[in-house]
Amino acid sequence: MRYAAITERLQGLGGAKWEVHAMAKAMAQTGQEVIALTIGEPDVPPPDELLDKANAAMRGGRVGYSNGRGEPGLLAALAARYTKRTGRSIGPNQVMCFPGTQTSLYAVLTALVGPGDEVLVGDPMYATYEAVIRAPGAAPVSVPLRPEFGFRMQAEDVAARITPASRVLFLNTPHNPTGAVLTREDLVALGRLAREHDLWILSDEVYEELIFGGSFTSPLDMADLAERTIAVSSISKSHAAPGFRSGWAVGPGEFMARLLPVAETMLFGNQPFIADMTALAVSKPSPVAPGMVERFAHRARMIREALHGVNALHVHEPSAGMFTVIDIRATGLSGEDFARKLLMEERVAVMPGESFGPSLNGWLRLSLTRPDDETAEACRRIAAFAARQMEM
Ligand SMILES: Cc1ncc(COP(=O)(O)O)c(C=O)c1O
Numbered sequence: 040m041r042y043a044a045i046t047e048r049l050q051g052l053g054g055a056k057w058e059v060h061a062m063a064k065a066m067a068q069t070g071q072e073v074i075a076l077t078i079g080e081p082d083v084p085p086p087d088e089l090l091d092k093a094n095a096a097m098r099g100g101r102v103g104y105s106n107g108r109g110e111p112g113l114l115a116a117l118a119a120r121y122t123k124r125t126g127r128s129i130g131p132n133q134v135m136c137f138p139g140t141q142t143s144l145y146a147v148l149t150a151l152v153g154p155g156d157e158v159l160v161g162d163p164m165y166a167t168y169e170a171v172i173r174a175p176g177a178a179p180v181s182v183p184l185r186p187e188f189g190f191r192m193q194a195e196d197v198a199a200r201i202t203p204a205s206r207v208l209f210l211n212t213p214h215n216p217t218g219a220v221l222t223r224e225d226l227v228a229l230g231r232l233a234r235e236h237d238l239w240i241l242s243d244e245v246y247e248e249l250i251f252g253g254s255f256t257s258p259l260d261m262a263d264l265a266e267r268t269i270a271v272s273s274i275s276k277s278h279a280a281p282g283f284r285s286g287w288a289v290g291p292g293e294f295m296a297r298l299l300p301v302a303e304t305m306l307f308g309n310q311p312f313i314a315d316m317t318a319l320a321v322s323k324p325s326p327v328a329p330g331m332v333e334r335f336a337h338r339a340r341m342i343r344e345a346l347h348g349v350n351a352l353h354v355h356e357p358s359a360g361m362f363t364v365i366d367i368r369a370t371g372l373s374g375e376d377f378a379r380k381l382l383m384e385e386r387v388a389v390m391p392g393e394s395f396g397p398s399l400n401g402w403l404r405l406s407l408t409r410p411d412d413e414t415a416e417a418c419r420r421i422a423a424f425a426a427r428q429m430e431m
Pocket residue numbers: 079138139140141142165211214215243245272273274275281285286
């Protein structure tokens with residue numbers, strides 16, 4: 040049989056990166072005790088008032104078809120939120136609702152790039168980014184994010200990779216997997232390049248509310264970048280509600296008008312009762328984000344205290360998000376080998392750094408979402424495993 044080229048382009052970019060996670064799940068299903076620090080599921084349920092709102096809306100008949108852009112109440116709530124954050128008037132025509140950040144990324148990139156176009160993206164990157172860039176036929180151009188700059192993207196590293204085919208500068212702040220948060224100065228320098236080379240800026244801000252200290256700046260907040268910036272986010276992390284699949288894109292009205300048929304073709308709208316819940320969520324500060332910030336920051340410190348400098352492991356300090364990354368190169372193993380053997384020998388599942396790009400070869404990503412005692416036990420097992428590698 041013949042298949043479309045997209046199926047070739049996405050070969051190996053889907054589930055393959057999550058193999059260790061899948062193995063851990065399979066082991067747990069057969070009754071084996073595994074500590075899984077692979078994916079970042081929030082460690083609390085969504086706030087009750089959101090569940091009640093969704094329920095009441097569903098019972099109240101908010102179960103019909105929506106429209107391609109989103110429910111008016113949610114569009115207005117998001118427009119108000121971004122108007123407040125940016126200090127500029129953002130209208131509902133500048134917002135579009137999607138089932139999650141992931142779908143927003145897919146739709147936005149489909150509307151921005153095609154074959155022959157290049158997308159500048161940090162390496163390491165969130166595991167689905169290469170696929171969302173390749174899906175419309177564009178090519179990712181990796182910009183190494185260097186540990187010595189706290190993994191914050193540096194304008195000089197971008198400048199060295201710009202070509203006439205560059206179309207989009209794809210940012211992720213706060214960043215998964217490294218927890219880096221771009222500063223205003225970083226964004227000024229990156230924004231200058233984007234203006235000089237007429238690049239779009241796509242900013243994935245799904246961890247905005249999980250910053251461990253300090254402030255958040257988005258390129259969307261900068262008036263001189265507004266005409267070229269599209270921000271995407273969701274309630275998955277901020278409100279511990281990934282299963283509701285509720286996200287959005289915000290950007291120039293002209294771009295949103297182009298995006299609308301893409302969204303209509305893909306989705307024909309999303310669920311009004313989830314839109315009502317999301318409108319409530321985004322209209323005030325999240326009641327669950329501060330607790331997550333406290334717990335995740337605490338666990339990041341625990342892991343660093345337990346493992347940094349132990350058997351030559353190097354633990355990076357994240358500034359935000361749900362993860363921390365560890366440099367295990369001193370053990371002589373790749374991240375893949377370390378993660379597989381660790382699972383088999385110590386029943387601890389972590390993500391190999393390679394799943395996030397070649398620059399994290401020899402690194403691991405650990406999720407900060409498991410309880411303190413499990414996290415502490417995982418650290419003991421990782422240290423013991425690393426010690427055995429060093430003796431070999
Ligand atoms: C950087 C990043 N972007 C997007 C997503 C997907 O978010 P959503 O649930 O809103 O689709 C994730 C989920 O882990 C993520 O880490």
